[in-house]
Every structure is written in C-alpha cells, then in structure tokens.
Amino acid sequence: MKSLPTVDRFSFKGKRALIRVDFNVPQDKSTGAVKDDTRIRAALPTIQKVLNDGGSVIVMSHLGRPKGRREEKYSLAPVRQRLSDLLGREVLLAPDCVGPEVETLAAGLQPGQVLLLENLRFHPEEENGDRHFASQLADLGDVYVNDAFGAAHRAHASTAVVAGFFPSDRKCFGYLMATELANANRVLHQFTRPFTAIIGGAKVSDKILILERLLERADHILIGGGMAYTFFKSLDGNIGKSLCEDDRLEVARQLLESARARGVNVVLPADSITAVEPSNEAQTGICPSHQISDGYMGLDIGPQAIKEFRDVIVQSQTLLWNGPMGVFEFEPFQAGTRAVAEAVAEATDRGAFSLIGGGDSVAAINRFGLADRVSFVSTGGGALLEYFEGKSLPGVEAILGS
Numbered sequence: 001m002k003s004l005p006t007v008d009r010f011s012f013k014g015k016r017a018l019i020r021v022d023f024n025v026p027q028d029k030s031t032g033a034v035k036d037d038t039r040i041r042a043a044l045p046t047i048q049k050v051l052n053d054g055g056s057v058i059v060m061s062h063l064g065r066p067k068g069r070r071e072e073k074y075s076l077a078p079v080r081q082r083l084s085d086l087l088g089r090e091v092l093l094a095p096d097c098v099g100p101e102v103e104t105l106a107a108g109l110q111p112g113q114v115l116l117l118e119n120l121r122f123h124p125e126e127e128n129g130d131r132h133f134a135s136q137l138a139d140l141g142d143v144y145v146n147d148a149f150g151a152a153h154r155a156h157a158s159t160a161v162v163a164g165f166f167p168s169d170r171k172c173f174g175y176l177m178a179t180e181l182a183n184a185n186r187v188l189h190q191f192t193r194p195f196t197a198i199i200g201g202a203k204v205s206d207k208i209l210i211l212e213r214l215l216e217r218a219d220h221i222l223i224g225g226g227m228a229y230t231f232f233k234s235l236d237g238n239i240g241k242s243l244c245e246d247d248r249l250e251v252a253r254q255l256l257e258s259a260r261a262r263g264v265n266v267v268l269p270a271d272s273i274t275a276v277e278p279s280n281e282a283q284t285g286i287c288p289s290h291q292i293s294d295g296y297m298g299l300d301i302g303p304q305a306i307k308e309f310r311d312v313i314v315q316s317q318t319l320l321w322n323g324p325m326g327v328f329e330f331e332p333f334q335a336g337t338r339a340v341a342e343a344v345a346e347a348t349d350r351g352a353f354s355l356i357g358g359g360d361s362v363a364a365i366n367r368f369g370l371a372d373r374v375s376f377v378s379t380g381g382g383a384l385l386e387y388f389e390g391k392s393l394p395g396v397e398a399i400l401g402s
C-alpha cells in the first residue's frame with residue numbers, strides 16, 4: 001500500500017490551508033451549544049500543524065441538513081466558540097462560505113490566524129457538487145487539505161470537486177483522514193488470522209454489501225442485532241414479531257450458502273432475550289432464536305449466544321465490529337452489546353487489532369467506557385461502511401487521483 005500524502009509533506013509557512021473538516025457535531029436542541037466535541041478535537045492536530053509551520057487556516061464544514069438555504073439554527077457560530085476554546089486562540093467566523101466578503105477575509109489572513117467558513121450546506125451547490133461553487137472555495141486557499149473522513153463517501157463540492165482545482169502537489173489528507181484510512185486498510189489488506197467480523201444493527205439491507213465483501217476475507221462472521229432474525233426466518237425459524245425484512249429472505253439464504261461454500265464460519269445468536277416490545281420496564285424472557293413465540297420480539301442476543309460469540313472473539317487476531325447486538329438503548333437489552341464490547345477489549349489486551357466503526361457500535365463502546373481498550377474507533381459511519389463494501393470514496397480519490 002502506497003503511503004498516503006499528508007500534511008507532513010508540506011511546510012505551510014506563509015500559506016493558506018483550505019481544510020475540509022467534519023464539524024457536524026451534536027448540539028443542544030434549545031441553546032445550540034456543542035454537546036460532544038469529539039469531531040472538533042479530532043481535527044486539531046491538522047490545524048495545529050499548519051499554524052505551527054507559520055501558515056493560516058481556512059476551515060470549512062457542513063452542519064446538519066439545512067436544505068440549501070441559510071437557517072440560523074445550523075450556523076457554525078457555536079462550533080467557532082468551541083474551536084476557539086480548544087485552540088486557545090481567536091477563530092473568525094465568515095458570514096458565508098463563498099462571495100466577495102469571504103474572499104477579502106481569506107486574502108487578509110495573517111500567519112497564525114484561523115477563519116471558519118459558515119455552513120457549506122447553506123448553498124445547494126455544495127451537495128450538488130457544483131463546479132463553479134467548488135472553484136470559489138478553491139480560490140480561498142493555497143493548499144487543499146481533506147480531513148473529513150466522515151464525509152469522504154460524498155462527491156460534494158467541498159469534499160471532492162474542489163480538489164480538482166489544485167495540482168497534486170497542493171492537496172493532501174489531514175492526519176485524521178490518513179489515520180482512518182491506514183486503520184481501515186490494515187483490516188482490509190494487512191489482517192492477521194483469525195479475522196472475525198461482528199456485524200449487528202437493525203437491517204440486513206444496510207449490511208448486505210459489507211457481508212458479501214467480508215465473506216472474501218473473514219474466518220468468522222458473528223451476526224447479531226435485529227438483522228439476525230431475517231436470517232432465522234430464511235431458515236424457516238419462528239421469530240415472532242422480531243424485526244424482519246421479508247424482501248431480503250432470499251439474500252440472507254444466499255449469504256449463508258456462500259459462507260458454507262467458502263468455509264467461512266457464520267455464527268447466528270443461538271438464543272435471544274425477548275419481550276413484547278423494547279422498553280426499560282419490559283418483562284424479558286430467554287428462548288432459542290428460532291423459536292420465538294408469536295407476539296414477542298428478539299431484542300438482544302442471549303447468554304448462550306454471548307458465550308459462543310465471546311469464545312470466537314477472544315481467540316481472534318483481527319476484529320471488525322459494526323452495529324449493536326441488541327436494542328442497547330434500553331437497559332434490559334444491553335448485555336449482549338456490553339459482553340461483545342468487553343470481549344473485543346479483552347482480545348485487544350491480548351494483542352489483537354480491533355476496529356470499531358459505524359455510529360451505534362461507537363456509541364456503545366463509549367457508553368461502556370471501553371473506547372481506550374480497543375485499537376481504533378472510527379469517526380466515519382457511512383464512509384467506513386462504504387470503504388469496507390469495496391466502493392471507492394470520492395473524497396479519497398480526489399486527492400489520490402491526479
């Protein structure tokens with residue numbers, strides 16, 4: 001694997017770096033204050049590198065879904081405040097992301113100064129990948145840096161199209177993007193066996209492509225969460241009113257068939273925690289996952305499944321985990337996800353490489369306080385999934401392409 005072009009290749013002295021970051025942070029609904037600044041912190045090393053070199057920084061991001069027009073609740077003003085606090089220096093907020101006023105502000109930047117552009121998605125041209133809009137962004141900086149792994153699967157103006165306006169020696173990845181890619185590549189291309197993928201979450205339909213790709217590599221695939229019940233139904237099991245995608249039964253059957261043909265060990269949860277519906281007060285029961293009574297749902301993997309999953313996980317050398325094992329938002333259905341998180345941490349302690357990716361498994365590992373005991377927690381949900389599905393990421397190709 002070629003080494004990736006990163007900010008380390010440049011001295012930014014006297015240069016303006018145009019950095020695409022992912023500052024799409026959770027906010028307090030009433031005050032707009034930043035509730036979790038993980039994504040802002042993740043971009044700091046790249047910004048600091050430019051500033052330490054004696055350059056200036058123009059940061060751009062989207063926030064929420066403002067649908068192509070200005071809406072104050074999607075302003076990056078609260079992000080400006082937090083970024084300024086974290087950097088320990090003033091951050092200017094531009095009134096927009098393109099236009100004469102922004103051009104004047106960018107042109108006047110002195111070394112050490114940071115300018116945050118207003119929400120890119122105030123303009124429909126951003127998501128449309130408009131070339132003129134991208135060229136206006138490109139005019140603001142001397143070097144383009146993409147550090148927005150979370151948006152790398154989008155062919156938007158600021159994530160991909162803009163890079164076309166910079167020659168190959170004036171564009172590169174930020175540290176976050178490079179680290180994300182290096183860790184994903186390690187699992188995809190440099191894994192050591194046994195390689196176990198743990199795939200959970202709600203829907204089979206979201207995970208078909210990644211499962212197909214994993215069949216080419218993994219030794220074991222552990223399937224939990226709501227998606228497991230489509231597999232049980234495809235094997236003629238009784239799943240009560242568990243989550244099921246009836247239009248995916250054939251796909252599920254074929255996935256199991258091709259796993260058998262390839263010698264990949266697919267493990268479905270032997271038993272389930274059941275209830276009439278998910279709630280914190282639910283009366284729960286335990287039963288084999290293919291014998292769930294009418295009117296009941298499988299809402300977490302059961303104790304037998306936990307034991308079987310654990311045995312595989314702790315003996316693995318490479319682990320990829322995407323998606324919770326149950327409706328872990330409710331306390332009665334947390335045990336499976338927690339046990340998997342603990343087993344992944346234990347395997348990592350013993351020397352395995354573990355990558356956790358995809359929104360809800362990341363939330364789970366954080367909730368259980370185990371994020372420091374796994375090898376890498378990815379910040380890119382959709383982007384990571386698409387990378388593992390074997391799709392090329394427009395944000396990555398735009399840097400590597402020419």
Ligand code: AMP
Pocket residue numbers: 200201202203206224225226227243298299300322323324325326327328329358360
């Ligand atoms: P995903 O975004 O596809 O990874 O799905 C995450 C969601 O799947 C979470 O909100 C979980 O509550 C949900 N989920 C996990 N297990 C189950 C289950 N057995 N039944 C229904 N939903 C589930």
